[in-house]
Amino acid sequence: NAGVTQTPKFQVLKTGQSMTLQCAQDMNHNSMYWYRQDPGMGLRLIYYSASEGTTDKGEVPNGYNVSRLNKREFSLRLESAAPSQTSVYFCASIPGRPGANVLTFGAGSRLTVL
C-alpha cells in the first residue's frame, strides 16, 4: 500500500515549456487535490476532484489544467510554464466522506521554472 505517489520529485523547466505532474493513489479514495506551497503563503488549492469525472477550480487555478483520468489518477498540467509557478506541488486524497476522513498527502514535487 503506497498511499499517494507523485512523479517527478524534482523538475527544472525553462519559461514556456510544458509538463505534467502525475499523482496516483491506491487507497480507493474518491476525492483528490492539487496544492502548491510557497514560503510564507502556506498551501493553496489549485484544483480538486470530488469524484471521478469531476474537477473544480481552487484558489489559484490560472496557468494550470487537470485531468481526473480514473479513480486512481489525477494529473496537473502546466501548458506554458512561468517563473511564478516555481513552487512545491502536493497531491492529496481523501476517501470521499469529507466530514469523517483525513487528508493523505504525497511527498511533493519541487518545480523550478527558469
Next chain:
Amino acid sequence: KQEVTQIPAALSVPEGENLVLNCSFTDSAIYNLQWFRQDPGKGLTSLLLIQSSQREQTSGRLNASLDKSSGRSTLYIAASQPGDSATYLCAVMIYNQGGKLIFGQGTELSVKP
C-alpha cells in the same frame, strides 16, 4: 470567503515546556478542522481531525480543541521534545464544497534541548 490564520508564525521554546498553537477561521460553516505536521523538505502528516460536532481530540501528548462559534482551534503540545520541531498547519474543510480544504500559513516550532 474562508480565511485561516495561524499565530504565531514562529515559536521557540525550551524542551519540556507545554505550548499552545493557535488557529482561527472566518466562516464557521465547516465540516472539520485538521492539524498537520510538516518536517523540512517533506510532505504533510496528519496529526488530528476534529469533526464540526466535536469539541476536542487527543493523541498522545497532543490535544486539539475546536470552538466553531468563535472560529478558533488550539493545538496543545505537552512536555515538548526536540523531535517536535517542525511546522504545524491547520486546515478547515469547507461545508458542501467537495471536501475542499483551506490552510493556514503554519507555525514553525523549534524546541531547544
